[in-house]
Amino acid sequence: MHEVDKILLHSVVIGIGATLVMDLWGWIQKRIFNAPPLDYALVARWLGHFLRGRFRHDSIMAAPPVAGERAWGWIVHYAIGIVFAALLISFWGLEWVRNPTLGPALVIGIGTVVVPFFIMQPAFGIGVAGMRTPKPRINQVKSLAAHTSFAIGLFLAANAWAQLT
Template sequence: MHEVDEILLHSMVIGIGATLVMDLWGCIQQRLFKSPSLDYALVARWLGHFARGRFRHASIMAASPIANERAWGWIVHYAIGIVFAALLVYLWGVEWVRNPTLAPALVVGVGTVAVPFFVMQPAFGVGIAGARTPSPTITRLKSLAAYTAFDLGLFLAANVWALRGA
């Protein structure tokens, strides 16, 4: 298999697996803490407004919906997981996929939480790291927990995927 194809395959499998772990954590969090799940439709709504030249909102929830935003939101959610996995595989190489270690997944994980804190949440109108939400500390802890689950998912998915070659 060509190296680029191999990296893409690893990235897809590991990214989807890690995103599934994140979503599983979201379900657990929802049941244990009666906490609403993340609404990925809002991510699609935000991206959908790019075509109209709008990149920042006072409140993404007040922005006009886009067609099929819920479905697009889930597609984008998994695509982002694949992109972060591709970054991990690119930076640490295919050898990391064969022998995954936790540290690289956690290093990439810092980036996974930086994106919502410093890009998405401000663009959604809730401030840097959710500073304008009713409970910024809770918002930050939920984000950290979700993205930590994703980081651990990168490691777990890579380990499961590595077993196929064992």
């Protein structure tokens, strides 16, 4: 198997595993703290409008729905997890996949919070780092916790995958 194929395979497995851990955290957050996770349909709605030339919204929730946005949102959510896993593997190499360590997973995983804080949330109409929401600090902590769970998921998924391969 060529190196690019290996990176792709590892990225898919580790990215899906890490995203599953993030979703498990969202489920726990919803059940225990009564705090719903992000509705990924809104991500697909934003991307659907983006493809039509509209990047920013006053309120993404007020924007017209996009056909199939719930399913597309979940697909995009997992695809993003795969892309971030590929980024980690690209920076730290296949050796990291064989012998995963927590540091690189934390750097990439927690670093992913930059995307919602500085790209998605402003484009959704809720400001940089959600500063236009009623409780921005709580939302920032929730985002940081979600992305930290993704970081831990990267590490756990890579360890599980290393044991299997």
